[in-house]
């Protein structure tokens with residue numbers, strides 16, 4: 001067994017870290033305060049090849065492995081949670097469905113510009129009445145001649161206000177239940193496709209999240225991603241991969257909170273000494289360091305299994321569950337170590353605490369991850 005990163009993985013991590021320190025971290029407070037989506041930064045990330053990192057070079061990507069991609073998400077998330085979520089969504093949810101299930105023509109038309117970072121994509125699964133139970137999709141697509149006519153709505157969709165393409169799930173055969181759901185590619189400038197004003201959120205305010213309305217949206221018959229009625233299984237597989245990236249993002253946010261808390265603990269003096277000398281504070285920091293290390297290992301193991309072409313659904317769910325919960329805990333403890341200052345906006349741990357909560361909700365809540373793991377262990 002070898003726990004060392006390869007030269008390529010180290011190079012990618014360092015490149016993303018340098019960019020994140022220089023270009024993303026300085027904007028973290030601004031995007032949180034204003035809710036502005038940092039589109040220009042994403043275009044720069046696109047030029048540097050970040051948006052197609054794990055996509056093969058044949059389709060405009062960098063051909064990196066999943067471990068390198070997880071390292072990149074961690075570094076972006078360490079600099080800013082909002083950038084991190086939008087980055088993870090752009091790759092795992094924007095590019096990956098095309099890479100995994102698209103026809104050659106769909107890959108050329110959509111995956112290449114997505115991976116080259118010229119456009120952003122979005123992934124529309126969740127609906128007002130179909131969240132954890134995505135099989136309850138109510139959006140419909142009816143074939144009329146050579147066109148699908150799509151009607152319905154999607155909620156909480158990351159990056160969609162800035163996306164040029166969105167893959168949405170729709171019922172194409174009601175009698176087949178979840179086996180009658182199809183993934184349909186919808187260019188966002190199609191008449192009848194519109195998005196709401198972005199949601200006002202607790203955290204991750206610089207990550208764009210909006211609702212989609214699909215009102216008699218007509219797209220060509222060929223816009224089915226892969227095969228008709230395969231949408232549900234495609235999206236479930238996409239989410240397995242997405243969980244690795246949310247795990248990595250959780251590690252990144254937790255790492256940032258830990259670093260801020262460690263530094264503060266060394267600087268802050270009470271009772272005539274720095275608070276890092278108190279065992280109560282040391283134990284909090286020790287737990288944070290241990291949890292982050294374990295979560296990172298779990299994320300890398302799931303990524304490694306994926307790269308080997310081996311089953312990774314259980315490990316991805318475990319990594320996402322563990323990393324998201326230790327992320328929330330680490331941010332909570334980082335605020336605690338900052339005392340009253342941690343509750344104030346002038347210290348970044350306040351933002352991280354708010355950003356962290358989404359990790360336990362997006363791409364399957366903690367409850368759903370436990371259900372997935374329970375199924376894998378034969379319950």
Ligand SMILES: Cc1cc2nc3c(=O)[nH]c(=O)nc-3n(C[C@H](O)[C@H](O)[C@H](O)COP(=O)(O)OP(=O)(O)OC[C@H]3O[C@@H](n4cnc5c(N)ncnc54)[C@H](O)[C@@H]3O)c2cc1C
Pocket residue numbers: 089093123124125126130131132133155156157158159201204209358361362363364365366367368371
């Ligand atoms: C910022 C943000 C970005 C997002 N981005 C996207 C995106 O890009 N694309 C997309 O499609 N979706 C996206 N989502 C949606 C996200 O995946 C869902 O919010 C999530 O899956 C939970 O669904 P829900 O909100 O409907 O909650 P619900 O499913 O209504 O769950 C409510 C509560 O009930 C629990 N629960 C539900 N079922 C069970 C069960 N069987 N057993 C035990 N407990 C259960 C849940 O764990 C949760 O605690 C995003 C959400 C947010 C907040």
